[in-house]
Amino acid sequence: MKSNPSALEMLNVSFGYGSTKSTLQQLSLSVGSGERVAIVGASGIGKSSLLRVVAGLEKISSGEIHIHGDVVSSAEQFVPPEKRRVGMVFQDWAVFPHLNVFENIAFGLARRGREKLEQQRVEQLLEEFELKDLANRLPSTLSGGQLQRVACARALAPKPEILLLDEAFSSLDVSLRQRIRQQVLQALKLEKASCLLVTHDHDEAAEFADRVLEMRDGRLFDSVTRTSGSDGA
Amino acid sequence: MNLLVRFFIIICAIVFIAPILALAGEALPALFASQAGLSQDLLMRYAGNSILLLLGSVIGAVFFGCFSAYLCSRFEFAGRRLLLLLSVLPLAVPSYLVAYTWVDFLIAQGVHGGALRNLPVTCLIFSLCLAPYVFLPTYGALTQFSASLSESARLLGKGPVRVFFLIELPLVRAAVFTGALLAGMEVLADFGTVDFMAVDTWSTGIYRSWFGYGDRTRAALFSLLLFVFSGTLLFAEARLREKKNLAGRGRSASLVRRRPLPPALWLPCFLLASCPVLLGCLLPSFILLESSLTDATPQLWTSTLAPAATTLMMASSAGIMVLLLGVVFVYTLRLSFGPVWNSIVRLASLGYALPGGVIGIGFLILLAPFSMTGSITGLLLAYCVRFATIGVSTIEAGWSAIPRAYEEQARLLGRSQGGVLHSVSLPLLRKSLACVFILTCIDVIKELPATMLLRPFDFETLSIRTYNLASDERLSETAPSSLLMVVLSLAGILLASRFGAFSLTQTDQNGSTHEK
Numbered sequence: 001m002k003s004n005p006s007a008l009e010m011l012n013v014s015f016g017y018g019s020t021k022s023t024l025q026q027l028s029l030s031v032g033s034g035e036r037v038a039i040v041g042a043s044g045i046g047k048s049s050l051l052r053v054v055a056g057l058e059k060i061s062s063g064e065i066h067i068h069g070d071v072v073s074s075a076e077q078f079v080p081p082e083k084r085r086v087g088m089v090f091q092d093w094a095v096f097p098h099l100n101v102f103e104n105i106a107f108g109l110a111r112r113g114r115e116k117l118e119q120q121r122v123e124q125l126l127e128e129f130e131l132k133d134l135a136n137r138l139p140s141t142l143s144g145g146q147l148q149r150v151a152c153a154r155a156l157a158p159k160p161e162i163l164l165l166d167e168a169f170s171s172l173d174v175s176l177r178q179r180i181r182q183q184v185l186q187a188l189k190l191e192k193a194s195c196l197l198v199t200h201d202h203d204e205a206a207e208f209a210d211r212v213l214e215m216r217d218g219r220l221f222d223s224v225t226r227t228s229g230s231d232g233a
Numbered sequence: 234m235n236l237l238v239r240f241f242i243i244i245c246a247i248v249f250i251a252p253i254l255a256l257a258g259e260a261l262p263a264l265f266a267s268q269a270g271l272s273q274d275l276l277m278r279y280a281g282n283s284i285l286l287l288l289g290s291v292i293g294a295v296f297f298g299c300f301s302a303y304l305c306s307r308f309e310f311a312g313r314r315l316l317l318l319l320s321v322l323p324l325a326v327p328s329y330l331v332a333y334t335w336v337d338f339l340i341a342q343g344v345h346g347g348a349l350r351n352l353p354v355t356c357l358i359f360s361l362c363l364a365p366y367v368f369l370p371t372y373g374a375l376t377q378f379s380a381s382l383s384e385s386a387r388l389l390g391k392g393p394v395r396v397f398f399l400i401e402l403p404l405v406r407a408a409v410f411t412g413a414l415l416a417g418m419e420v421l422a423d424f425g426t427v428d429f430m431a432v433d434t435w436s437t438g439i440y441r442s443w444f445g446y447g448d449r450t451r452a453a454l455f456s457l458l459l460f461v462f463s464g465t466l467l468f469a470e471a472r473l474r475e476k477k478n479l480a481g482r483g484r485s486a487s488l489v490r491r492r493p494l495p496p497a498l499w500l501p502c503f504l505l506a507s508c509p510v511l512l513g514c515l516l517p518s519f520i521l522l523e524s525s526l527t528d529a530t531p532q533l534w535t536s537t538l539a540p541a542a543t544t545l546m547m548a549s550s551a552g553i554m555v556l557l558l559g560v561v562f563v564y565t566l567r568l569s570f571g572p573v574w575n576s577i578v579r580l581a582s583l584g585y586a587l588p589g590g591v592i593g594i595g596f597l598i599l600l601a602p603f604s605m606t607g608s609i610t611g612l613l614l615a616y617c618v619r620f621a622t623i624g625v626s627t628i629e630a631g632w633s634a635i636p637r638a639y640e641e642q643a644r645l646l647g648r649s650q651g652g653v654l655h656s657v658s659l660p661l662l663r664k665s666l667a668c669v670f671i672l673t674c675i676d677v678i679k680e681l682p683a684t685m686l687l688r689p690f691d692f693e694t695l696s697i698r699t700y701n702l703a704s705d706e707r708l709s710e711t712a713p714s715s716l717l718m719v720v721l722s723l724a725g726i727l728l729a730s731r732f733g734a735f736s737l738t739q740t741d742q743n744g745s746t747h748e749k
Contacts, residue, residue: 057384081387088388094381098403107399108389158390 005069006030007194008054008162013063013073014218015046015053022061023049025218031162036188036195038205040223041215047198048091050215051164054196055088056081068161087160087193089168093151095139101150102126102135108158125153128187145176152184156191163188165197169204181208235568235650242565242577245558249581249618252595253460259453259598275438279455283434283462285352286359286427287420293360294416298367299409301506306375310494312503316510320372321365321735323513325722327679328362329425330699330715334517336429337708355430359420361513366419367412368509369735374408375401380489414470421463422588424682425700435459436682439590443597443686453598456591467586518719524712537698537713544694544721547609548674551616555673556666558617559624563632564654578625585622592619593686612687619683620676624669627734631665632658668734675725678718695721 008031016022023046031037039047052058054065056072056079065073067086072079087108096104105125109118126132129149139147148168155163165184169177185208188195199205202223205212214223304310305317335358336349378401386396424436435455442452494502562578569575584592592615600606635658643653659666681696688697695718702711729735 055384055388057387080392081384082390082392084388086388088385090381090385092379092381094379094385096382096385096400096404107386108391154385154389 005066007033007035007068008196009064009066009069010054011064011066013053013060013065015049015058015060017049022218024053024060026063027219029213029220031194031196034188034192034194035211036185036197036209038197038199038209038212039215039220040199040202040205040212043200045215046218047215048166051088051166051196051198054162055086055164056084085158085161086164087155087158087162088164089148089151089155089166091167091170093147093168095142095147095150095154097139100136100138101131101142104139104150105131105154105157107154121157125157125187128190129153129183145172145180148172148180149183152180152187156187156193159191160193163193163195165195165199167199168197170199170201177204235570238561238565238568239570239574241561242574242581245562246577246581248614249584249621251599252592252618253587255599256453256457256460256591256595259450260457263450264454279433279435279438280458282352282432283421283436283459286356286432286434287417289353289356290359290363290420291413291417293356294363294367295409295413297360297364297506297509298412299371301364301509302368302371302375304494304502304506306372306378307489307491308494308502309491310499310503316503316506317372318730319507319510319515320368321726321730322515322723323362323509324365325675325726326362326514326517326719327425327681327696327722328358328419328423329429329681329703330521330718331362331513331517332358332426332429333699333703333708333711333715334520335512337711338520340708350429350431352430352432355426355432358426358430358513359416359423361509363416363419364509364513366416367409370408370412371405374405376488378404378489383489411470414466418463418466418470418585418588421459421466422590422682424590424685425696425703429703435462436588436590439594440682440685443594449594449598452594456594459588460586460591463586463588463591464583467583514723518716518723521712521716521719524709525716528709529713533710534713537695537717540693540695540698540714541717543692544678544696544718547612547616547694548677548721549670551613551620551677552670552673554613554617555620555624556669558621559628559669560659560666562621562625563628566629567632568650582621582625584618584620587619589615589619589680589683590686593683596687607687607689607692609689609692612684612689615683615687616673616677616680619680620673623672623676627669627672628662628665631662635661664732667732668729671725671729671732672734675722675729678721678725 008029010027010029012026012028013024014022014026015024027050029037029050039050041047049058053060053073059078060073062075063073064071067084070079071077072084096107099107102122105122106118109121123132126135129152131146131149131153134142134146134150139150142150152168169181172180181204195209197205197208199208202212205223212223213220215221301316301320305313305320332355336346339349340346382400382404383396386400387393391399421435424440427434428437428440435458438455439452439459442448442455562582565578566575587595596611596615597606600608600611639657639661640653643657644650648656678694679696681700684694684697685700688694693701695714699711699714699718702708702714
């Protein structure tokens with residue numbers, strides 16, 4: 001283990017679907033503690049695949065992935081997604097349709113004997129994401145913006161060390177997108193979590209992240225570097 | 234034209250609802266006057282057996298159907314495509330043929346008949362034969378399931394087993410229940426299997442009351458009980474169908490990708506998943522074929538030809554009638570005459586809730602004053618009542634996929650309403666229409682209780698001939714007629730699959746296109 005490890009370290013990672021050409025080729029990336037990194041690039045270039053290998057939803061073909069110094073993916077080792085302490089907001093939000101807002105946010109918290117703490121945590125997030133009045137509503141009765149906030153609150157509830165956002169704001173209108181982005185930024189600062197955002201929108205990337213990288217041919221290149229530091233935005 | 238359609242709908246509704254009214258008119262006064270002549274014990278035995286049979290068969294069908302659906306939708310393994318293609322085949326073989334074949338075969342192997350003809354074995358036979366009813370909707374729901382739902386749950390700390398129970402199962406529950414309820418309605422409607430396996434149910438009660446004791450009040454009472462029970466199941470199924478799209482994909486969601494099945498699990502999993510196909514269709518068909526080729530005499534084959542011709546005539550006539558009914562009913566819904574007309578159409582197409590025996594007794598009571606019992610017309614009417622649902626649901630599904638803009642465009646280009654139907658809607662619906670015709674034919678070929686009750690004297694279809702021979706314990710002689718039924722139904726099922734009746738191929742293609 002390193003003495004002061006990065007939150008996420010990807011070393012020469014390659015990955016491809018089946019027999020197709022590698023989507024990620026010898027890709028390396030380091031994300032510091034509390035840092036927000038955005039990855040931009042054209043559709044179908046492999047941005048979402050990058051998040052999926054970090055989350056453990058796909059196995060890499062070579063290289064290593066470390067989270068806070070621990071190897072989570074390599075040729076010999078694979079830590080399943082539920083043990084990585086990584087949160088993810090999917091492009092389609094994936095809010096469980098059979099659970100209400102409260103139950104969705106509490107889903108990753110369920111621990112026997114800790115119901116009170118769990119309740120407090122959910123209430124805190126309901127407050128942070130302005131969802132208090134919707135706690136008992138089913139997802140089918142919510143708008144896109146509300147679903148988006150539920151998905152973000154749910155991903156942050158178990159206090160993940162890294163939050164992965166896969167085009168999470170892309171389908172919202174401009175003003176709503178900005179508001180939810182601010183809420184997520186606020187929450188990330190509070191939780192001191194690192195974040196990896198994938199988007200095709202360069203402006204959004206620049207506004208949200210401390211560092212913007214561009215993906216081309218399965219590799220990452222520096223795109224824009226912001227000066228505001230990790231407190232950013 | 235609209236007036237003509239409305240008039241036709243009213244006539245249909247009267248014809249379709251009249252058997253139930255006739256049953257109620259016969260049974261209810263006697264019931265309230267306590268003159269039904271039924272002992273408490275008899276009622277309890279019939280009700281108890283019916284409910285136990287229903288539960289046992291449905292649990293078995295859910296087990297086989299869900300296991301195969303989960304295996305085929307979540308894992309990649311050798312033989313998966315074959316298993317998918319064959320999974321609908323048990324629908325081609327009526328459960329009573331499976332019962333006749335296995336009992337005859339096992340008795341010939343030295344198994345005692347008493348050990349075979351009982352409630353648990355009957356449940357097993359129904360489980361195998363009705364598993365596709367659960368498999369089809371469950372597989373559909375599982376393949377349309379958004380992968381990110383399961384993946385979110387994994388990232389929130391839940392292992393694969395907990396994800397299955399917390400996320401996947403609750404979301405496909407409605408599809409499983411829908412299949413289970415349809416299977417349950419088939420169990421309640423069955424007569425041939427329970428009669429042969431010596432299990433007393435409401436169905437056998439109806440038949441024995443009518444033919445054995447000549448007691449039409451008791452037959453009407455059993456029919457009414459069966460109708461109420463089936464109607465409740467149908468109502469529950471309709472309510473569940475409203476919630477069915479719970480597992481539907483969100484925006485731009487990806488589908489679950491199949492992972493390789495561990496080699497050590499391949500054989501047990503494949504064998505278990507193929508039980509319904511092997512034991513409920515392929516092996517019985519093989520036994521029938523072998524028995525037809527070796528044991529059946531030329532005379533036996535010759536005597537099967539007339540029933541085969543009658544079966545084909547009845548099946549194709551009913552197929553055409555149900556097709557026409559379906560077009561008119563759905564056309565009425567499409568024209569939006571108003572909620573009252575829509576309700577009349579829906580009511581008139583609920584025949585699937587009416588087991589064949591119930592329709593049979595209803596028509597017998599209804600037609601008795603007109604001396605029309607035992608007529609081909611009465612029998613065809615009964616088939617139409619029973620199978621109108623196939624026409625309405627299949628054509629409605631097909632029609633809803635046609636954009637209204639096509640029809641509106643044709644109207645703007647000068648076609649009348651009838652002209653649009655003829656030149657635009659019906660040509661676009663040809664696959665759905667073919668499916669309605671084929672599926673109705675298959676159901677008529679397999680239908681037994683209504684045919685037995687309503688057939689004219691000396692009128693034999695393949696199902697009646699097979700039943701009569703089996704009732705006389707001449708099981709070995711049933712092979713030619715049984716085999717012909719299986720061949721005709723199998724050909725129909727395969728043809729209907731080609732026309733997309735079961736849409737397994739489409740969902741399968743979706744399931745394999747996950748890559749980003």
